[in-house]
Amino acid sequence: MSNLTSFDNEEQDGYIKIDQYNEQSVKQVASYYPAILKSLGEDPEREGLIKTPERVAKALHFLTHGYDIDAANVLRSAMFEEEYSQMVVVKDIEVYSLCEHHMLPFFGKAHIAYIPDGRIVGLSKIPRVVDAFARRLQVQERLTNQIRDCIQETLNPAGVAIVMECKHMCMAMRGVQKQNSVTTTSAFTGAFENDVTRSEFLRLITASLA
Template identity: 75%
Template sequence: MNNNIQDFTEEENDGYIKIDRYNESKIASIADHYKDILAQIGENPEREGLLKTPERVAKSLQFLTHGYDINPEDILRSAMFKEDYSQMVVVKDIEVFSMCEHHMLPFFGKAHVAYIPNGHIVGLSKIPRVVDAFARRLQVQERLTNEIRDCIQKTLNPAGVAVVIECKHLCMAMRGIQKQNSVTTTSAFTGQFAKETTRAEFLRLITANLH
C-alpha cells in the first residue's frame, strides 16, 4: 500500500480495513483539478465558502472509490468455515451506495444476496462487505450485480448464488430524463438458482416481511 496513505480507522482482526484513508499526493492533484473546474463553471474558487471545497471533494472521491484498494475474495476467505449445512442462506436489504461511471453521480438502494453452501459457510458480515467492496468503485448496476455473484461463486464454490439489486440513479433523477421515482432492478444467478422453484423461494424470502 502507498506509504502516503493515512488511515483514519482501526484495522480489524480479519485483515479487512474499513477504509477512510487518503493519499495526500493524490488529494493535492485532484484538488487542483477541482479548483480549475470551479472556475470553469463560473465560480470563484477563492471565496470563503469554496476555499476548502477542492480538498473536501478530493477526499470524498477517495472514500467513495476505496473499493479499488480491497480484494473482495480476501474478505470471504477470512471467515470461511466448514459446515454441514446445505439450505439457502439469505442476507437481504444490504444498503448499496455507488457512483455511476457514466456521469459520476450516485446510485443507491438495496442488495439481496443468497447462496447455498456446499461444504463451507461464511461469516454473515462478509456478504455486505463484499457488496461494499464492489460498490465503492465507479460502476454500472449490471456489472456490480455480476461481480458480487461471481466473487461469491468463485471463492465459496457454493451450490448456487443469487443476487438482486434495486437502486435509484441520480443520473436519471437529476438530469436527462428526470424521473425521480424510477427504480432499476438487476439480478444474477448461478447453480441451483437456475431452477425456477429455488429462485422463487429466494424471491419470496427477500420480499417477505419476516422481522
Template identity: 65%
Template sequence: MEEAVSEERLSRLVREQLELIGEDPDREGLVRTPARVASALEFLTRGYGQTVEEVIGTAIFEEPHDSMVIVKDIEVYSLCEHHMLPFFGKAHIAYIPNGRIVGISKFPRIVDVFARRLQLQERLTEQIAQAIEDALNPQGVGVVVEAIHLCMMMRGVEKQNSKTITSAVRGLFRRDHRTREEFLRLTRSD
C-alpha cells in the same frame, strides 16, 4: 505518500472545475471544497484498492449446512460510471452452501468492494454473484440489487420515482425454478 499526492492532485483538478463552471474557488464557501471533494472521491472509490480475498480473510468455515442463506437489505452506495453521480439502494444475497459457509458480515464487505468504484448496476450485480461463487463454490448464488439513480432523477429524463432492479443467478438458482422463486419471494420488500 501516494495517497497524499493523489488527494492533492484531485484537489487541484476540482479547483480547476470550479473555475471552468464560472465559480470563484477562493470565496468563503468554496475555499475548502476542492480538498473535501478530493477526500470524498477517494472514499467513494476505495473499492479499487480492495479485493474480495482481503475482505473475507479467514472467515470461510467448513460446515455441512445445505439450506439457503439470505442476507437482505444490504445498503449499496455507488457512483454511475457514465455521469459520476450517485446511485443507491439495497442488495439481497442468497447462497446454498456446498460444505463451506462465510461469516455473514462479509457480504456487505463484498458488496462494497465493487460498489465503491465507478460502476454500472448490471456489472455490480454480476461481480457480487461471481465473487461469492469463486470464494465458496456453493450449490447456487442469487443476487438482486434495487437502486435509485440520481443520473435519471437530476438530469436527462428527470424521473423521480424510477427504480432499477438487476439480478444475477448461478447454479441451483438458475437451474431450479423453485429455488429461484423461493429466493425472489423471500427478498421482496415487505
C-alpha cells in the same frame, strides 16, 4: 500506489471514525478543481469554496476506495467448514455507488443468497463484498455480476442469487428526470437457475417477518 491508506474505526466513548488518505493523491485530484469551479462560473477563492477542492478529492477517494479492497480475500478471511446445505439469505444490504457515466450516485439495496456446499462464510463478509465492488465507478449491471461471481468463485457454493434495486441520480437529477424510477438487476448461478429454488429466494426477500 493506493489512493486510500485506510479507513479505520476506533471506539472511545462511542463511535469515532478515523479517515486516512494518500496525501499526494489528494493534492493531485484537488489541484484540478479550482479550474473546474472557475469554468462553472464560480470564484474558487471565495470563502465557501477555498477548501472545496480538498474536500471533493477526499470524498472521491472515499467513494471509490473499493479499488483497494480484494473482495475474495474478504470472504476467505471468514470461511468455515460446515455441513449446512440450505439457503442462506442476507437481504436489504445498503448499496452506495457512483455511476461511471456521470459520476453521480446510485443507491439502493441488494438481496443475496447462497446455498453452502460444505463451507459457510461469516455473514458480515457478504455486505463487505458488496461495498468492495460498489465503492468504485460502476454500472449496476456489472456490479451485480461482480458480486455474484466473487461469491461463487471464492466460496464455491451450490448456487448464488442476487437481486439489486437502485435509484440513479443520473436519471432523477438530470436527463429524463424521473425521481421515482427504480432499476432492478439480478444474477443467478447453480441451483438458483432452477425455477423452484429461484422462486423460493424471491419469496424470502419480499416476505416480512413482522
